[in-house]
Amino acid sequence: MRCLNKEKIMRPTIDADTLRSEIRDKSVRVLDIRKEEDYKQNHISSAVNLPLANLLADDSPEKVLQFVQSVGIDDETPVIVYDDTFGALASRVAWTLQYIGHEDVSLLDITFGTWKKMGLETSTEKLSFDKKNHSLKLRPEILATVDYLGPAKEKGAILVDNRERLNFLENHIPGAINIPYRMLASTDNILRPKEELKRLIQNRNISPDTEVITYCGSVGTLSGLGYYALKSIGMENVKLYVRSFKEWKALEKPIERQNDANYWDLSAE
């Protein structure tokens, strides 16, 4: 059983066909993390709603555990998360579940918008599930805190900023490299094919066993997607700095920037 679980962790994303057959088998719990009104209009059959804002209002492990149990997820229930925001919001939720110790969680590899465009089954039905018990086993090895960054960097960890290029040029945590979230997606999927993502990492001379910490602008959504992009190509040691640049700035930590260039004026926005 243990071994099977381990294998399942190796699937950070799953495709639509797999999800459809698992829904038919009733073997999974699907989380729709869009706003409640969007969910009410329609959603993937059997999905339950967990709007990201609700989670962020209090993402303490106890609160998350409470929610997880209330929708009938126990330690063994496979969970699939989706959104309509190129996978970034879903990533943040998936990561949170992993952090409290749920081992089998995946992202749907397309957005709800694409799902609908493909004409796949949706429903307006709101299901309820019997409460289940879930243990709490925090996994600090996937979380980076502000105090962790400095020592980790000294030991060779790479800090990855997943914000857009112009934001990165303007300010970032000293020594960070930039992999904008837009680089991670393909036209149809929330993440590029593995071989392409691997190439992006190899081009940066980053080896698969390097420790990597992802961060973004505020609450760890864009960098959540960054986290799963790296996990999807089998990188072992990836952490999310979940409080991200928002906290870094609030703490008035040192900031690096690209000086003496008016790059913003190149934008046609």
Next chain:
Amino acid sequence: MSKTSLSQSRGNNLPKPKINWGRLEEAEKFAEMVKLFRRGKINRDDFRRFRLQHGAYGSRMTDDYSMVRVKVPAGEIFPEQLERLAQLSEAFSIGSAHVSTRQNFQLHWIALEDVSEVMRGLAEVGLTSREACGNSVRNVMCSPLAGTCPQEVFDPTPYALATAKFLLRNPMNQALPRKFKLNFTCCEKHGMARIADIGLIPQRIDADGKTYAGFKIFLGGGLGAQSFVGYQLEEFTPEDDLLYTIIGVLRVYDRMGNRENMARNRMRYLVNELGWEKFQNIVLKERAVVRTTQSVMIKLELDKIPEVLGKISISSDTPSKPEGFSRWEKSNVIKQKQNGYNSVFLTLESGDVTANQLRIIAEIAKEFSAEGRARTGFLQDIVFRWVKDEDLPKLYSRLLEVGLANAGALTMASVIGCSGTTSCNLALTNSHRIAKEIQRKFLELKLDNDDDLRDATIKISGCPNSCGQHEIATIGFYGGGGRMGKDMYPLYIMSLGGRADEQAMLGLTCTKVPAKRVISTILKIIEIFKSEKKNGETLDSWIHRVIDGNGGPTVKSLNDIKEILKPVVVAPTIEQDKDFYVDYGNDGNYHARTGRGECAA
């Protein structure tokens, strides 16, 4: 007989690029070279030369980011290529692309590590950045009106494409003394033939009862720290001699051009140093040698198969004309020589275009242009050709939806600004942003509608190197730094009267204008002109009258203009006006900072 013929329907068969300029293996090689460079296995200068040869420039104050210049030979760009540029700019650049004055697309602030991915993406749709920078033959230009221009003798496009194909990756020109530029134009009026290393205008002559096609060829023109207008090689160069002439010129330049002094190694300096007649003789002799010593017959592969025009019919109802349509039509649309068809110019700001806009442009090219593609222009712009008269209002409405319906494309309101301090190492001022500011002001004041200003131009460079082509502008500016006591402020040196047509001449320096006074200076010049102009005179012709010494009543020389402008351009103290000491797009006080130039490898 037109080279285009109408067919009944294009259906789903959208035209695809016929020439694949890209090579996937070059992307792979580039990725390897970056890794080696980062590991210290290749020295900085060697890597830089390699990088430039493959079309990746360093960025302002850093080599960690590149500007990738995408060549668009003859400016021909296809919908799938536009879509790919949109994708690449979102994934690897800043979500916007930039159209240059030489028909290239540029993607800025790309991480050096991702350049190979961009090159891969380009190659997949037949595009390349190879030899877009460095000491090589740059993008071969061709007038965006070629094939549609009422004044042209014949369509030079097949010649431009064949020349580009012959020269790209040709071992003959991989290590020239410096960059080398070819411009094909449609006619005398619409081109830049006289400011290129080789400029070409189609021409036909009658002799022995026959008609021969060929070109007027101009050599040794170019803009830069020192600019020259090109000389005409001979009265008529028959098309059979076209390739021999180009090879001959390249060989002379390769052999005799200056490889020591980076500031004087463009071909125009060689022409200047030897004197035109001597240079001309050497070229003609070299051509004779080339013609007789080629071991195999070499010819340009001209593709003159007629393009199949799609039957496009957007709507059969009589279209209503949206508000603003007439103003836009007047300044952005040129009637083609083919009855019922138009070329439509887009007004961009300093050539910048967002990824979303690129996608819409691709769609519009498919839907509205009978040739199913677009062209990049000479003015940081994009052109749809073969648009039917009756589809213009609908096209305008589409452009309105995406913020691309600004009027003024073919007027003085369409201001050229090089990239300046937004990305270039050499820039002293933010020429890119000021060009946008002037354009916005002109459109706000509806000056695009003023016929007196129609044939005038404003062009701005951020330093004396003329990437913004300021020297061929009616009102041209190049950036510098001014000083008041210990405080520095951004300023421009203004020249007047430049032009690139038959009467090509470089603008004459008039006065220094602080950056924050450029707009008021231009408006003041227009005001002076209005009070001085004779009946039917345009701003451009008035300035030439003044330069020619026939001014009056008040303004008799450029010096008089300078005098009148004195109160406008006077510098206040920093206490009086803090903003004066800050360049556009900055929040701190101005200081001039530059890095090493990347133009020469």
